Amino acid sequence: MKQLRYLFICTVAIAIAAAGCGGGQDKAGEEKAPASGTPAADNNAAASNAVDPKGIGKFRDVQLTHPLDEAMAKKGLEIAEVKCTSCHKTTEEKLVGPGWKGVTDRRTPEWIMNFVTNVDEMLDKDPEAQAMLEICMVRMPNQNLSDDDARAVLEYMRKLDGKN
Amino acid sequence: MKLPPLLLAAAAALTVQSCKMKSTESAVGGDAAARTYVAPGKYDELYNFVSGGFSGQVSVYGLPSGRLLKVLPVFSVNPENGYGYSEETKPMLNTSHGFVPWDDQHHLALSQTNGEHDGRWLFANANNSPRVARIDLKAFKTMEIIELPNSGGNHSSPFLTENTEYVIAGTRFSVPVGNAESPLDNASYKKNFKSTASFIGIDKHSGHMNVAFQIILPGMDLDLSRAGKGPSHGWFFFSTYNTEQASTLLEVNASQKDKDFIVAVNWKKAEEYVKAGKARKMATEYYHNTFNEENHAATSEIIKEVLTLDPEELKDLVYLIPCPKSPHGCDVDPSGEFIVGSGKLAALIPVFAFRKFVKAIEDKAFEGEYNGIPVIKYEAALHGEVQKPGLGPLHTEFDGKGNAYTSFFVSSEIVKWSVKDLKVLDRVPTYYSIGHLMVPGGDTKKPYGKYVVAYNKITKDRYLPTGPELAQSAQLYSIEGDKMQLLLDFPTIGEPHYAQAIPAEKLKNQSVKFFDIAKNKHPYVAAGEKATKVERKGNQVHVYMTAIRSHLTPDNIEGVQVGDEVYFHITNLEQDWDIPHGFAIKHAATAELLVMPGETSTLKFVPTQPGIYPFYCTDFCSALHQEMQGYMRVSPKGSNVPLKWHTGGTDPTAAVAAK
Numbered sequence: 017m018k019q020l021r022y023l024f025i026c027t028v029a030i031a032i033a034a035a036g037c038g039g040g041q042d043k044a045g046e047e048k049a050p051a052s053g054t055p056a057a058d059n060n061a062a063a064s065n066a067v068d069p070k071g072i073g074k075f076r077d078v079q080l081t082h083p084l085d086e087a088m089a090k091k092g093l094e095i096a097e098v099k100c101t102s103c104h105k106t107t108e109e110k111l112v113g114p115g116w117k118g119v120t121d122r123r124t125p126e127w128i129m130n131f132v133t134n135v136d137e138m139l140d141k142d143p144e145a146q147a148m149l150e151i152c153m154v155r156m157p158n159q160n161l162s163d164d165d166a167r168a169v170l171e172y173m174r175k176l177d178g179k180n
Numbered sequence: 181m182k183l184p185p186l187l188l189a190a191a192a193a194l195t196v197q198s199c200k201m202k203s204t205e206s207a208v209g210g211d212a213a214a215r216t217y218v219a220p221g222k223y224d225e226l227y228n229f230v231s232g233g234f235s236g237q238v239s240v241y242g243l244p245s246g247r248l249l250k251v252l253p254v255f256s257v258n259p260e261n262g263y264g265y266s267e268e269t270k271p272m273l274n275t276s277h278g279f280v281p282w283d284d285q286h287h288l289a290l291s292q293t294n295g296e297h298d299g300r301w302l303f304a305n306a307n308n309s310p311r312v313a314r315i316d317l318k319a320f321k322t323m324e325i326i327e328l329p330n331s332g333g334n335h336s337s338p339f340l341t342e343n344t345e346y347v348i349a350g351t352r353f354s355v356p357v358g359n360a361e362s363p364l365d366n367a368s369y370k371k372n373f374k375s376t377a378s379f380i381g382i383d384k385h386s387g388h389m390n391v392a393f394q395i396i397l398p399g400m401d402l403d404l405s406r407a408g409k410g411p412s413h414g415w416f417f418f419s420t421y422n423t424e425q426a427s428t429l430l431e432v433n434a435s436q437k438d439k440d441f442i443v444a445v446n447w448k449k450a451e452e453y454v455k456a457g458k459a460r461k462m463a464t465e466y467y468h469n470t471f472n473e474e475n476h477a478a479t480s481e482i483i484k485e486v487l488t489l490d491p492e493e494l495k496d497l498v499y500l501i502p503c504p505k506s507p508h509g510c511d512v513d514p515s516g517e518f519i520v521g522s523g524k525l526a527a528l529i530p531v532f533a534f535r536k537f538v539k540a541i542e543d544k545a546f547e548g549e550y551n552g553i554p555v556i557k558y559e560a561a562l563h564g565e566v567q568k569p570g571l572g573p574l575h576t577e578f579d580g581k582g583n584a585y586t587s588f589f590v591s592s593e594i595v596k597w598s599v600k601d602l603k604v605l606d607r608v609p610t611y612y613s614i615g616h617l618m619v620p621g622g623d624t625k626k627p628y629g630k631y632v633v634a635y636n637k638i639t640k641d642r643y644l645p646t647g648p649e650l651a652q653s654a655q656l657y658s659i660e661g662d663k664m665q666l667l668l669d670f671p672t673i674g675e676p677h678y679a680q681a682i683p684a685e686k687l688k689n690q691s692v693k694f695f696d697i698a699k700n701k702h703p704y705v706a707a708g709e710k711a712t713k714v715e716r717k718g719n720q721v722h723v724y725m726t727a728i729r730s731h732l733t734p735d736n737i738e739g740v741q742v743g744d745e746v747y748f749h750i751t752n753l754e755q756d757w758d759i760p761h762g763f764a765i766k767h768a769a770t771a772e773l774l775v776m777p778g779e780t781s782t783l784k785f786v787p788t789q790p791g792i793y794p795f796y797c798t799d800f801c802s803a804l805h806q807e808m809q810g811y812m813r814v815s816p817k818g819s820n821v822p823l824k825w826h827t828g829g830t831d832p833t834a835a836v837a838a839k
Binding site for chain 1: 694698707708709726728729730733753754755756802803804828
């Protein structure tokens, strides 16, 4: 399993190097949008030409409440501190994964929920998730969040982004 | 006719070659490869648990491919994953005589319900320092080890009853009860040495083991054993040798009598005697080590008494059946009606009928007593004998179609025979010197059949030579047709003795993938990086460290001094399958840790010199695995460098006084 992943990451890494982009964080940031020319991206482009902003997974329609659910956000914070904040800061700064500031503006609620509950399929097939992998170079671990856990973390992200 | 020498040599070579090819062809059928080929990515049909012998561990193979899936650490330390080295697992190997890092593991028994494998636990014996282990088949982990008092050479173990009521532990090496000192001569052996049959009660729900009672038997070697089943449920049968009661040169002195015994123990009766208060409480001391799934750590408990039963006083508890000669295997067929004794030195295989045995007791068809225990007349219990089966019969398994398969060490073969009419049906060579053999489920009421596996002692020319020490081996045969057919050879770890196999369907879906971090109750868990810290308590330094792809937190630690006991408590924050992290630190006089997702494990390090000590993750975890590293600074004793730690620039940093 691990070897497979390593192989995959290597393939992506070689493809990036071939594309002439081996650089630092800033450069990598610029590379985010195009993300084509890698074998993995080619495969997926063929599979699904239209990028689904909701990602891949069972969440198709996440109902948000206004104002946000403070109790749920608190639970989300608790889960995040065990399972997420080793790699994600709550600011814009990238640690292992991207900072969470503004994530609820960049992504749909469904995409976030699908990504954290369906990590491997998203990393293998979703173009946006793959683009992030090329920047971060570490596959986001599947932290086995339950649906409720994922929803709570989403609420915490909304709170961080000042949503109401 | 005269041939030129060169041509002669060529002809000779050809002959030799064609000879070899012929024997290979006759030994291995044309479709053997197809029948053992498991394509990449496909699962095997069966899990095969194989005893590791002098390796002390248990190996797990897939059948029919013979692929090694895992080595389970049980009785020996395992630096590969820190078993016996981590603070949490050290207590597993505690005994009444201290920490013992090794044992000799011979036999395995899968737990049963209604006489069939139920896929819950695997029991393993330790022959040298007498113990029995319970392995959980969800996590594939040794959960419990219990020591046996009044025992030497726990060989006739860990065979079990049809509902796993008891796991048995019988002594191969008789010893004086209470481990008293005694002179070493035959007179002293006869007087002071006893063999014991310990019945380990198994809790139906948790699997927890306790020594329910011990039956104290005359000094002799209890070699192997099997529980009765079906009609014979309630009885346990042991083979014996050295009923001559010799303490020296057993090769000769224990081979004097033409018949030794099958010892039949009525354990239901024993339960009644215990309930009626007929058991004697005896002071002793033995260890019971249990691994706790919630706090990921083992603890040792010392037990100070054991209940004993004396069959010389308590009649109708134990009977002896004469059995030719120095029997090794003692096997009960799936119906529970027939008991097969395999006399290592006998030229025949006696088969006893349980029905006749019961009748012989009713009729008092005894030929006398042995140390106060009634001996039943051989013919009264005998169903019949398999004549001229081969040389050196050792063990017998069954296929559920009325056939028995017996291994022959001296003549290196498996012989198939009919239980009903005792006729030899087929024989195949093994390469070489087979010990145990195993039919999947062949010891249960409902054998799975299909294969028989030979576990061989000698491989000589079977594999590429590797110096004086060669691998031992397993050989897989098909038993689907009338004739047995060799399909595959594969080398094994250690020395394989008995084995068990179970259909993959019964186990694979219950396999634990990771431990839930929310349920981790380890006293030093760091559930999230926010909980990481370094604490000093006198000369102990406790590092609450986390691991996740791909960094350790904290990864810079200062303020540790020479002579401190540094405990690295590593919590793996991952919650995904197959993502362990490893941990090792330079110059630590111990093995690495391999920490499973959601688990906490502790490495103890006592630095002896000041300096910088790098530490790192030892298990390749991600593209940035090489970056998963850190440093500990060790200062001279009494230094005023304050205790501080961090990971990255802005992460929580703390500093307290060094003292």
